[in-house]
Each structure stands twice: as C-alpha cells, then as structure tokens.
Amino acid sequence: MIRIRTAIRMYPAVWLAPMLIVLCIWYARAMVFRSDPDPYLPSLSAQPMSTQGLVAPILAALAAWESARLRRGGIWQMSIVRRRIAVVAWPLVIIWAVGFVAVASGVVAVLVAKGFLIPDPRPLAVAGLVLGAHTLAGFAFGLLLPIVVAAPVAMAVSLLWQVMPRAIEPLWTHLLTSQQLETCCAVDTDIGVAALAAPALVALGVAVAAAIVIAGKRTPATAALTVAALAAGLVSASVIASSEPRGDVGVARNEAVLQCSGAVPEVCLWPEHASRLSEVSGIVRAAATAWTGIGVQVPTRFDEAFAGAVRPGTLHFRLWLGASRDHVIDSISYEMVPGYIDCPGAYMAAGAFDPLRAWYAATAGMSAEALGEEFGSLRAYSEDFDIEVLALVDDIRSQSPDRQREWVERNTWALGACDRSPDLRPAHP
C-alpha cells in the first residue's frame, strides 16, 4: 500500500540503506581480506556473514520503531479489515530487504574481488532467515514494550543474541548464531550442516514466536505457544549444534573433486589450487626423493584432503594459492612429523618436534633464508643437552644416511607416546 515515494520519505530503513550497504561492503572486505583467502566460493560466501552482527541489531531497532509508529497511529485500535500480516508486511519487508541487500552487498563485493559473481546460496539463505527473525522480534518488541524504550531494547537484545552464544562454552553454542559462519572455511572443508541448520532453527523459533505476538491475540494459550516456539527452536538447534562439540563450522570437503598429478608420489590438490599442480608436484617429488635417499619412509600420496580423514600411505598437507616453494616444503615437512599427543601429564618427546621438522625441511631443500626464519630462534634441549635447532640439524645432516635415518626413526618413535624420551644427540650411544 505504501507508495515508493512515501516509503523513501517515511521509513528510516530506506534512509539508512545506502549507509548500511557501504558499511557492509567495507566491513566484509576488511574482514575477509585481512589475509589472502583462496578463491573458494563457500568460504568467500560465508566469511562476510560477520556483517550480520552490525545489520541485525539495526533491523531489530528499525522494526521496533515501525511497530511503535503503527501503535502511535492507533492502527490496532481501529476495526480494520486487512489481516495483521498484510498490515505489518509492508514495513517488515522493507526493513528486511534493506538488511538483506546490505549483507548480500558485502558478500558480492568480496566475491567480485576474487572473480566470482554468484555466491554460495547457503550462507545467504541462513542470513535471510536470521535477519527476518531479528526484524520480526524487533517488531514484537515494539508491540510489547513502552514505545520510548522499544527500539533501544530491541537493538540491545539483538546484539546480545548475536554475541553471547559465541562468548560462552561449551563451544557448540557458537554455532547457534549465523555469525559463526565467518570462520568458514579452509579450502579442505565445506560448510557443515550444523552450522547452517542450528542458526536457522533458532531463527525459525524466534520468528514464529514473534509472529504469534504480532498476530495480536493475547491469551494464555498464545503465550504458551510463543514460549513453545522459542523453546522448540532453541532445543532443536542445540541438539544439532552439539553434534559438533568443538563448534566447527567446516566439515571435510568431498575429496572426489581433488585433482591429482598421476605421478609417484601422487600429489592431489583442490581445484582452487590446481593451476599449481605441476609445480607443487615437482617440489613434493624432489622432497620425497631426498627423504627416500636417506632411507626415510615416504607416503605414496600427498593431498590437500581434510586432515581429520587420515589414511595410511597418504600425507595431508595445507596449501594456499600464493604459497612459495619454501612454504610447500615447510607444509609437507610439518606433516611428516607425527602430530602432538594430548598427554595427561608431560609430553616427554615434545622437544623432538621442531628438530625433526627442521631436518625434513632442510633435507627437502628449503632455502637457508627460510630455514633461518622458521627455525633460527628455536633450540633443542633435554636434561644434558641444549643446542640451536639449526646447528643440531646441520650436525645430523653431516652424518651418514644410516645415522640420519636412525636419528629420525628413534625420535619419531618417541613422539608416538607420552612417556617416551627423545634422543636428539647426533651420536647415539
């Protein structure tokens, strides 16, 4: 019913739209491009979701304001014919659309900078639902609260709703807000169902509860229904979110899309890095050859698959598009060393991790400059032993291949349990 020129003159949401859009574009770019992200669509579509933290509270306040406007105009005391939903739809749709366009603008601004045009629809769909819930809740606040405080209270509650679950433990509570999507995703992960479904269910519960309030009938039954909708949303979202106890947004990406070199050892990269497959294969092959020359066992496959899915004979390493030769060597060297064990007490072999890593890197041909940057400040020590890691590695590498292999094997073995002492000395008795 409201004409466009009336909406432009009357609705603060319309006045704020340009500012919100500019703010979202700036904020999304600033947050995403703090690093040099891979051109990975789910990640570039999910990370700008941080803008919801700015937009949603503003939408809630604007909705409360419009709700208060209708109250002040005495609309609900009139014997109107239109359904309430039709009456409130105008301001709500305008407010929601302004917020959604602002958030989507942030996403598109990020995507365009990386050569994409069409976003991954999943984060935006959840954002749409969440922004709708904040808008409806704000409108409900405008109906329930004194007009003077409705907008600020709606804004504060919306802000808390965005911030609080992400500030508490258990960690899965972080998944209850869609803002958590901003942590998604490394190229080896995809957006998890829990990260999408949990905030969507919370939003759905809030939206239904707010809609019941907006519908206008204030009876004990509708009050119970409102509480039930809120509880259903929260409980179902919590059940789904708690399936990811660490609050991880990302889940292992489908490995079928990996692109492999075909040579031995086989190197498999994600499509986003495939342009460097030949170059990276060469670096890996050279490293593997050097390690094999010493007698160290080398995996037959190096891939970028999610590290959680460990397979024998396969090494999962991390790469990014701009990684240098030294970065690639550092990454595979890191993965050649067994990972830390979560020990109840002291992890006696922990001191072996850096010397082993440095040995792999140096043997694979990492430049002296990179070695110095990475390991120059590190020391290897035990009860009767204290030496710079690089000096130790130089010493080891000056010995015969068999002695080097023995050094690698015994210290690698030590890393496999909490109570095994490493023996880093070059000359093993």
Next chain:
Amino acid sequence: MFGFNLLAFDLIAHRYQRGGPLVLSDFSWEMPPGRSVLLGPNGAGKTTLLAIGADALAPNRGRVRLGELDPARGGQKIAYRRAVAWMPQRVRAIPGMTCREQVAYVGWLKGLSRSDAWTRAQRALEIVDLTERADATAAHLSGGQLRRLGLAQCLTHDSKVLLLDEPTAGLDPEQRARFRDVLLGLPDVPVMVATHQVDDLADLFDAVAVMNHGKIVWQGSPAAFLALAPQASKHPGEDAFRLVLAPTSSPSSSEGVAER
C-alpha cells in the same frame, strides 16, 4: 433516503477488567435511522457502545448486528467492518504520513484496493474541506483538522453506518461550526454522534437518545427532547439534558423512553 440496515445491539454486556464494573449490562437497542445523537455524561458508556458497534471492541457477552451482518459470525466480520465506519474519540496521526497518505492508508486498511484508496482519499478530503492540507504531515494538524481527518478516514470506504465519538469535543466554536457544516454535507447514511454537547440539535439530527449508566434513558425527536426544557429556557438543550438525567425527574416524551 437512508439504508434499511440499522445497527442493533442485543443483550450486550461488557466490563474492561475482570471484576471491574459493568459498563454495559444486558444492553439492547436499535440505532434510529437518519442522523442521531447519543447524549450522555462522561462515563455513561457511549464510547464503549460505539467501539462495540464498530467491532473495535468485542463485548464480553451479546451481539451486535447491522441488518443480517454479525461480526461474531465466521465470514461476516470483514463485510461488517467495511459497512461500519467509526471515528474514535481520539483521532491519531500516523507519524510521518501526510493527510492524503493517512486517509488512503486507512481506506486500504478497510479493504479498499490501492488505487481506490488513493482516489477516494482525495474525495474524502474534499468533503471534509481538508484539500489544502492534503500534503501536510498529519501530525501537524490542529485538533479540529485532526477530527476532520478522522471523518475523512470514515468516508473513504462504502460504509453503511457512521459512528462518530465526540467529534467536536475540545474544539473552539469556529471549529465546531465548521465540523457541523461538514456533518451536514455527509452522504446519506445513518450517522450516530456520541457527545455530551447539546447545541443545535434540531438543525443537525433526526433523533436524540440519552444514555446514562449504560442504559438508554430517553429517546425521541430533537423537538420532543427540547420540549422537555422549561419554555423560558435560554439553553433548552442543556436544560432538557439535565432534566432527563436528574434522578427524581420523570420526563414525559411523546415518543417514550426507549430503555429496555
């Protein structure tokens, strides 16, 4: 001249709070045809009656009908609400809207299509003589102009009955005179004006009803009502009103007391 569908109240009972006083109790009455004025002191139940008549307030018990239309019956609520126009005691400006926008918006709320609402808003503003202020912000109107805006809101849709609650309360004499002129120019539909002001009854209305303590205590023509006052009375309307309300009085009327 007037439609045959009259507003009827059947055994209406209403109180605002549980345990509170009954504002209306077993109230049954049929609104007279033509222009009628519902007189009564503050607290008589006039506003409650009109709000129930407009279906803006659901009575605790009883029914209100307009001819065959019963808002409590499924499917008839919309038709009923379209047929009854109500101007509440306090006409409110919708913040940010111009007069034209507000009248059109209320027309749309009453079920008019978007284009009809805009067309009829213009016509309604002409009837209430607010065309010059059509593009002014409604919140900036004076009290009298706001009442006329409220009346314009009632005129946008095809109502069969107009219920106006204290349309001239708080207005200065000039504004009241202007409002009366507007009332005289209204379309030929039954109009009920609730007021406690009793000037110019004969010129404006075809029927008078007096309400007190939730009952209609007198009903008749303006001439019969004014005849209740002493012959030498300078303010026959006020004197007749006082007489009707006086607990010891037993005013006679050619048309009788309509209390049921």
